Amino acid sequence: MKFNHDAQILAVCSSMKNNSMKLVHIPPFTVFSNWPPANRDLQYARCLDFSPGGGMMSME
Structure with a gap:
C-alpha cells in the first residue's frame, strides 16, 4: 500500500x-x-511507488 x-x-x-x-x-x-486497463495484464505486483510530484506511478 502506498499513498501519493x-x-x-x-x-x-x-x-x-x-x-x-x-x-x-x-x-x-x-x-x-x-x-x-482491461487490455493490460499486470501479473503479480510486488512493489509500487509514486514519483515525488505524483505525476507517475511505477510498479514491479
Missing part, C-alpha cells in the same frame, strides 16, 4: 493474486473503475 504525494490516492497491490492492483481516491473512498 498529497495522500489523495492510495495504491494497493498484492503479490498473491494476479492483476490485483487497485487505486482508491481517498476523500470519497471510491475505487478507480478504469484502473487497471
Whole structure:
C-alpha cells in the first residue's frame, strides 16, 4: 500500500493474486473503475511507488 504525494490516492497491490492492483481516491473512498486497463495484464505486483510530484506511478 502506498499513498501519493498529497495522500489523495492510495495504491494497493498484492503479490498473491494476479492483476490485483487497485487505486482508491481517498476523500470519497471510491475505487478507480478504469484502473487497471482491461487490455493490460499486470501479473503479480510486488512493489509500487509514486514519483515525488505524483505525476507517475511505477510498479514491479
